[in-house]
Every structure is written in structure tokens, then in C-alpha cells.
Amino acid sequence: xxxxxxxxxxxxxxxxxxxxxxxxxxxxxxxxxxxxxxxxxxxxxxxxxxxxxxxxxxxxxxxxxxxxxxxxxxxxxxxxxxxxxxxxxxxxxxxxxxxxxxxxxxxxxxxxxxxxxxxxxxxxxxxxxxx
Numbered sequence: 091x092x093x094x095x096x097x098x099x100x101x102x103x104x105x106x107x108x109x110x111x112x113x114x115x116x117x118x119x120x121x122x123x124x125x126x127x128x129x130x131x132x133x134x135x136x137x138x139x140x141x142x143x144x145x146x147x148x149x150x151x152x153x154x155x156x157x158x159x160x161x162x163x164x165x166x167x168x169x170x171x172x173x174x175x176x177x178x179x180x181x182x183x184x185x186x187x188x189x190x191x192x193x194x195x196x197x198x199x200x201x202x203x204x205x206x207x208x209x210x211x212x213x214x215x216x217x218x219x220x221x
Contacts, residue, residue, distance in 0.1 A: 123158070123216050124178040124185035131208035132170045140205035144174065147198045156180050156188075182213055 132140050141162075148160045158177040165171040178185050189195065 122179070122181045122184075124176075124180055124182045125214040125216065126174075126176045126178075126185070127212045127214055128174045128176075129210040130172045130174070130206050132172065132205060133207055134170060136205040136207075137170055137172070140202055141172070143198060143202045143205070144172070147194065148174075150194045151176070154178075154189075156184075182215075 130140070130144075144162060148162065151157050151160060156179040158179055160174060160176045163173050163175070165173065178189075
């Protein structure tokens with residue numbers, strides 16, 4: 091597991107709550123959120139080609155009614171590794187029923203298949219929400 095995935099795993103899978111008194115936090119019981127986490131290993135020559143496609147995918151996802159947010163980050167220890175963290179309203183089952191079938195995802199997959207050397211996909215479940 092990459093450094094970035096280990097950090098996200100520690101922060102989001104183990105319930106690490108670093109809330110301050112100025113922010114409200116709550117333990118999640120009945121809240122349903124699908125949280126896909128994707129790690130991409132690109133090459134030095136393909137990262138610059140890949141990122142604009144991923145940015146366009148994120149813009150398109152933002153138009154979906156159940157979309158909450160998405161963040162694309164690069165690993166500080168491995169610049170060719172990117173991590174996409176998404177948050178969607180609804181259950182994981184709902185996300186899996188609806189999102190993989192979207193035409194814009196097929197277009198993105200086809201356009202980027204040669205840019206990614208390796209990809210890992212995980213689904214996270216919120217333990218504590220902080221706002």
C-alpha cells in the first residue's frame with residue numbers, strides 16, 4: 091500500500107478523529123455515503139496526459155445529483171502516484187448500481203487506459219463525520 095493510501099486508511103478507516111472544539115463531529119450510524127478511493131500509478135511521461143482527463147471526469151461527476159465532493163492528490167513521496175477521494179450520497183450498493191454504467195465513465199476509461207500503469211480501487215465507509 092502506498093504512503094498516501096496508508097495515510098488515508100489511518101485517517102478514514104480507523105476512525106481517527108482530530109476534531110477541535112470549534113468544529114462539530116458526529117459518529118456515523120445511519121448516514122449513507124459511498125466513498126470510492128482510487129490510487130493510480132502513472133509514469134513520468136503519462137501523468138501530464140492523464141490528469142486533464144481525470145479533471146474532466148471530476149467536473150462531469152460534480153453534475154450528478156448524489157455527488158458530494160472529490161479531491162485529486164499526488165503522493166508527496168511518489169509524484170507519479172495520484173489518489174482520487176470521492177464522496178457520494180447514498181449507499182455503496184446504490185453507487186455500484188448507478189455509477190459504473192454512466193457513459194461518461196466509459197469514455198474516460200477508454201481515453202485513459204494507456205496512461206495508468208496500475209490502479210487500486212477501495213471503498214471506504216465513514217466512521218466519524220467532521221464539519
